[in-house]
Amino acid sequence: MGTLIWTELKVLSRSVEFLVITIAFPMVFFLVMSEVFGSDRAGGLDMNTYMMISMAAFGAMSVAFAVGPRVGLERQAGWNRQLRLTPLPGWGYVAVKITVAMILALPAVLLVFLSGLLIKGIELTAGQWLAIVLSCWISSLPFVVLGLLIGMAVKPESAQPLGLAVYLPMAMLGGLWMPVDILPGFMATLAKVLPSYWLAEITRDRLTGVALDLLGVGVLAAWFLVALSLVIGLYRRDAARV
Incomplete structure (x- = not known):
């Protein structure tokens, strides 16, 4: 498992497109959006801090929905079948995918927070910085499994488009691009059943x-457990075909 994790990290780190779009783009989006909203306040925070956390959450989601659908390409190339012929257990394969996505989500989160500190001059205590980093990173776990679910559930050529079709509306409706308070009433209600809002x-x-x-913890846990159970079921289905 350790070797496979290291191998996947090396492969993904060599992809300039992956690094720029999924890890660096949320930071750029934060810098732009913080200028758009200016000195307003939302959720008891100044807008810079509010949007910094929103874009860090968006960054974690972006990585999750980029790593997961790559499984579709691996299935098409026969890589999954080769792994099933090795001693790697089924739970180990799923654990490796989740671990890789979580490792790569951390730089995306940190980059947004660092831009808030160094560029926007957001002042928090060391304890507060640590708390929001850990909270944002750990709470992104449901999206890692959702991305993996998409990669295992659909055809390889459909995985990336479907990933975008899921995570972009989820980010918007979850209030990551704008405060939930300014959304129409029904959209604000819908937001509270989405993991993106609670993240x-x-x-x-x-x-x-x-x-x-x-309630938020329950929503995140529910999305995680349902998605994980579906991932396990799909893996067993594919394994039965070997």
């Missing part, structure tokens, strides 16, 4: 002093 909201709560929202 950012739970992270913002680490700065506003609000207690951990159990």
Whole structure:
């Protein structure tokens, strides 16, 4: 498992397109969006801090939905079948994919936060920085499994387009591109059943002093468990074909 994780990380790190679009783009988007909203406030935070957390969440989602659909290409090339002929257990394959995506999501999150600190001059204590980094990173886990689910569920040529079709609306409806407060009422209600909303909201709560929202934790856990169970089922289906 360790060798496979290292191999996948090396392959992905050599892709300039992957590094720029999935890791660097959210930082650029944050710098632009923070200028658009100016000095407004939302959710008890200044807009720079609010959008910084939103774009860090968007960055974590971007990585998750970029890494997962690559499974479709691996299935097409027969790589998955070769791995099933090795001693690597099925749970190990799924764990490797999740681990790789989580490792790569961390730089995307950190880059946005570093731009907030160094470019926008956002001032937080060391404890607050650590809290929002860990919260944003750990809360992105459901998206890692969702990306993997898409890669395993559809044809290889459909995985990337479907990933975009899922995560872009989820980011928008989850209030990552604009505060949920300015969305129409029905959209604000819909946001609260999406993991994208809670990914950012739970992270913002680490700065506003609000207690951990159990509803948000439940929503994230539900999305994670449902997606994981489907991933396991799809892997077993593919394994039965060997």
